[in-house]
């Protein structure tokens with residue numbers, strides 16, 4: 001039976017370390033790290049995630065400031081808020097929840113965040129730093145994926161890693177992190193031809209296509225490690241809903257280890273956000 005990688009427990013352990021780091025900073029006479037969370041509009045999923053981020057901040061001693069803006073906010077008003085947060089010395093991290101409403105150019109907004117406060121790691125400077133392996137803030141979900149992999153793999157050198165999904169938020173940065181560890185990395189996506197056969201070669205599979213149960217059991221090589229980043233709420237016959245990942249979870253028994261959905265990558269994303277906030281505060 002495949003080992004279930006307990007993302008909840010690993011995230012909890014990381015948050016304990018983060019809380020200790022915060023306590024040390026405060027004991028040394030510094031102010032607590034501050035995280036500004038910006039939510040534009042009222043997408044229900046975003047509200048749930050933002051609420052979770054805020055409550056986790058409180059648990060580790062990070063001072064969070066929530067900025068809620070109406071769905072019809074003009075781009076220039078959001079840019080003005082970002083400028084104010086950049087200039088505010090009590091704010092060490094800035095997170096603008098995505099997706100943004102259609103009238104706002106998300107690229108412009110991410111470009112406007114001070115790279116030193118970009119705890120999501122989405123600013124082009126941090127993307128460049130990741131791709132050259134020269135430090136910077138690393139996106140939370142990819143960082144969390146690597147921490148989960150680290151619990152079952154100690155030497156990545158020469159392993160075949162297949163990433164499914166080419167997003168700027170997960171697919172591309174996680175590919176960079178795997179490459180840094182000297183995996184042979186193949187980045188695939190929903191239009192990749194012969195995807196099952198490519199995945200069959202993988203020692204490590206990171207599924208981040210946002211396509212529920214795309215990856216079947218017979219795509220997975222026996223002994224492979226599977227990180228399931230996908231999280232989609234699907235309706236069931238009885239009218240209730242459930243969360244499903246990008247992998248057919250019940251078909252993964254022959255894998256060496258798998259992450260559950262929920263309880264896998266999701267909790268790590270938030271724990272890494274808190275950890276990035278402390279890192280940004282330390283540098284400041």
Ligand SMILES: Nc1nc(=O)c2c([nH]1)NC[C@@H]1CN(c3ccc(C(=O)N[C@@H](CCC(=O)O)C(=O)O)cc3)C=[N+]21
Nearest residue numbers: 049096097098099120140262263264265266267269270
């Ligand atoms: N600027 C920005 N940064 C983000 O990091 C960001 C974002 N925008 N927009 C949306 C996505 C999605 N995301 C998740 C965070 C936590 C869980 C999470 O905690 N999931 C739990 C609970 C799932 C549930 O019950 O809903 C789990 O998987 O166990 C999931 C998804 C962060 N995102």
